[in-house]
Amino acid sequence: MKRYWKILLLSIITLVVIGSFYIQASLAAKNTVQLKLEKRSGNEEELKGLSIHGDYGSGNLTQSFVHEADGETRILSGLSLIEEFTTSYTVPVIDKLIEEHRSFMRGKDLSPNYFFENESLVVYAGVKRDYKYNSIDFSFDIDVLDKKSNEVKSIPLDLSDTETYGWYDVIDVGVVDGQLKLITRSSLVIGGEEVNVYTFDIEKEKLLGTEKLISTITKDNSWTELSIISNSSSIEQEKYILFTTEILKDIEKDGNYVQEATGHEVQVYNIETNQLKKIDVRDELFNSIYWSTIVDSKLYISTPMEKGIEVIQYDIETDKWGEKSIIDLPKYKNGYESIYTTLMNGKIYASYLTDDGHELYIGDLRTGKSLYEGKIKVSNNPNKTEALYIHYIE
């Protein structure tokens, strides 16, 4: 045995050192920063399925995290190779689809834009891109899953004048009366953008027709910026899609070129009736359109104010502006990146900074009532200095 002391000693030391390092590491892993929501008023049910994305800084380390409101906080930065490899960045609705239709979902682009689901169908409509030397060949990749029979229908469709497009994407999928509707957005090689609607007969697996909804053009020093406002994380039927176009121009000012908006337009498309309608929006309100949502046939637009949020209603069917309502956030401390608002599922979510930390507010858009109010707290923070930024809620 005496001759083996060196190797035995080295093996034992190695085992003990590496072993204790990883025991320590696994203990520490349980002690990472955790967000906690402390209810002040309202119903905790409102937190279900909610996830909060943000950055947390302590010392000179900043970590990105995702906090499931009814669960744990996951630190996203500093993931190990394998964690990075296996962490799915898909949204919960897609995760649910994968769970239910594992083989149908295989090999698909897992963005909710490309999916539609109702009681009887799951539809996927993605765009296949075949990269050529100096162009991209686009074609549709459409699969329809019949939930009852588990049958999958594929509808093939090649785009005829594909070389004229620089990019092609599907922005929404819907099914109306057995007809599949794809709303696509594409940019042209020569400049400008298009929004097209493709209508398919699912039964006959046939293209029924296409319609150009919006087309923008680019001139020498002016161009049009197109934005599409719809609930991107939803795979359910959406009745309305909101389009905004803003004409921008390069103007010389003191020797520098600056952009200036010379005009704008807001349009709403009804997917069921195939109608595109203009909405008259005041200039000051135009920028707030990005924080808007459509519930039933009402458009809600939110604007942050000094001590709260102002919400304005617009009725799409009657073309009438409704009354303003104010959400009072008395402790709101106005400042850079101090509020994050999102409107979805007929509710308004706001996280904002107060003198003692972050608060979360959830309100009902229809009634204007508060559903939940609470404090966002950070536990397990080892260092004194801390910073919290919330940049996304879904």
Added chain:
Amino acid sequence: MNRYMKLVNFEFNRFIKLYFVLIAFTIVVQLSGVVVKSKSYLNGANEAIKESMLTKSEYVIQYGPMSFIDISMSPWIMGPIALCAITLVIYVFFIWYRDWVGKNTFSYRLFMLPTARLNIYLAKATTILLFVLGLIALQLVLLPIENQIFKWMVEDVYRIDLSVLEIANQYYLNLLFPKNILEFILFYGAGMTAVTMVFTAILFERSYRIKGIFYGIVYCAVSILIFLAPLLLQASLLENYFYPMELLFLEIAACVIVLAGAIWIGNLLIKNKVRV
């Protein structure tokens, strides 16, 4: 003690002197690196404070504090780690060729041992693994010591304190220390697969000499292709067919196939084809 263990011990002792040199070099260079780096920060701070009449905390606000990362990212720490890594990579080859080179014909003795020759192969692989893990452990012992020296040398005001875990998770060091034990096993398992692949390629060369170099390269190419097959298929033909977890398991399976293949082919070569 069986012959495999004795062989491991034997191979171990053949390299131990150089190994101790590596360890000593690492300790000396890294510890002096901590001292040098801390000193140079302090000197810079003192000078700036004297010249610009700053307070210590003003200096920190203006020029930034010092953390152990500044030391661990420097060649003082990374250099010895790189040197150890390179030495071991070279030794992966030398552990075989040293039995053939020079006047001594120790390969005769090794291949005339009354034990399955695969044991020689496995003993050499085990030795490499022991040396690698030993150096990893050394670094894990050194980090807290170096961190402590850093704390003694640099005042609180100038310093951002990090735990050893935080240090180990930074940048290149996290390549040496995967986050959890499972990943550690997978990571170093993949590393050992690469070592056995090189071993088998060396045995191709030792069996067929010039032609064997060609065989060895082809063998390595095939092994790497098998290892990458799931990823390549995912990226090309199958168009993201597999979910991430499935892909991970396929990768592990591919790695096991490559490892088993390396040992199996290595065994055939060392048993039937190798030349002394």
Added chain:
Amino acid sequence: MNVKFNNRDPVYVQVIRHFKEQIATGIFEPGQEIPSRRELANQLKINPNTAQRAYKEMEEQGLIFTEGNLPSRITNDEKVFQQVREELILEAVGAFVDSIRTINVPLNEVLHLVEQNYHKKGDSQ
């Protein structure tokens, strides 16, 4: 024991001849213990198998004998001694006569020369 072997006669035959010479000259006495075959092989720098074969032949010829586990010995049989002696003498004389005959020398002259030479060599030794 130092023997110069030639390469053309079987080594075992040369070993036996060597033994016979020693018996005839009285270096070996009746009943004297002789080296084991391994010792012999070592002394003569020959293969132990050859020594073994030589001992076997000598045993068959009655030159040596082995009782149980004891070392082999030179025979006690006076008759064998006599025979060996005669054999060597006759062999030598035969060879001598053969070579003398080829040069046609008369026997008287030969006997005279033999007598002279024999004494001279005996004196000088």
Added chain:
Amino acid sequence: MIEVKNVAKKFGRKKVLKDVSFTAEKGKITCLIGINGVGKTTILKAIMGLTPYESGEILINGEKIHPATYEKITFIPDTITMLPNMKIREAFTFMVDFYDSWNSERASELLKFFRLNEDDRISELSKGNTAKVNLILGLALDVDYVLMDEPFSGIDIFSREQIADVFTSHLIEDRGVIITTHEINDIEHLIDKAVLLDNGVILKEFDTEEVRENEGKSVIDVMREVYQA
């Protein structure tokens, strides 16, 4: 018995062994004779499983070589088979560790016989003494067969005598020995059997005493006949 049957081997395109067959019996010293480069060493390596061959078969006591065979047969190449930086004592420890058939008593007996010191480092020994250590490493194993590659070549006269002494001693007795040489003079009387090799082919295999007895020829006579024919 070691049976070499129709063994053929190539190095690249060069046929080193074309069709080699001979046997070596236990208890006999068989000598492979041939000038340098005719494949003597290759045959020994092939027997020991140290080099592959393309066709033919080699049997040791009726079986093909396998790991346990190395307790029954050993090979003493013309260079030392231990690490040069080892002391003789360490080399012996290595042998104790790995061979059940290692006979420590025999090893120290041989060490005494060759007047070597356990504490000497192999790399510091003279050529003759290195050869002796190499010899001990083979001969102190209780094996049935010992294969020696040119045990006398390039060694001083006194070491040669000492080594030759080994052949007539109990160290060799009852074992089967195959030795190779390109120069028969020193050992003509020691060998039982000669196998004449040229260009990868066995030209003649004969029992030396038989040839002396029946044909009155020395080994060199036979060699002259065979090689010049």
